[in-house]
Amino acid sequence: MSQATPAVIRFDPAPAAAPEIDHPRPERREVGDPERRTWVLYDNAAEGLATGIWECDPGQWKIEFGPREHEYFIVLDGLCRVHDAAGRVESFGPGQAVFLPPNFKGSFEVVERMRKHFVIVER
Numbered sequence: 001m002s003q004a005t006p007a008v009i010r011f012d013p014a015p016a017a018a019p020e021i022d023h024p025r026p027e028r029r030e031v032g033d034p035e036r037r038t039w040v041l042y043d044n045a046a047e048g049l050a051t052g053i054w055e056c057d058p059g060q061w062k063i064e065f066g067p068r069e070h071e072y073f074i075v076l077d078g079l080c081r082v083h084d085a086a087g088r089v090e091s092f093g094p095g096q097a098v099f100l101p102p103n104f105k106g107s108f109e110v111v112e113r114m115r116k117h118f119v120i121v122e123r
Helices: none
Strands: 020-022 029-031 036-044 049-056 059-064 069-084 089-092 097-100 105-122
Touching: 029 105
Parallel strands: none
Antiparallel strands: 020 036, 029 059, 036 049, 049 105, 059 105, 069 089, 069 097, 069 105
16 A cells, blocks of 8 residues: 555554455464464555554464565564574563564564554665
């Protein structure tokens, strides 16, 4: 969804529009086949910026960021763990913010159904 830049973007708890629904690709799945729901509130490919609300059921899958991809998110509900390629694991719950840098490789694990606000930048 591409749009002109509005003055304000609301991150309402329950967006009126239906979410985009997907699942991790089979080759990336490590535990389960969780449903992921995404409400993209702003997406501008020319700026390399997307933001919105994301929910996910429990499961775990491999993630691999490109050399220009950054993500910042804040957990609203639930619990997740980020596993890096060296085997370190960090847990994040409500109110905690996370930044994943370019070239990050590891796994994303949803322990308890979670919801987050996210900002993805590709520059």
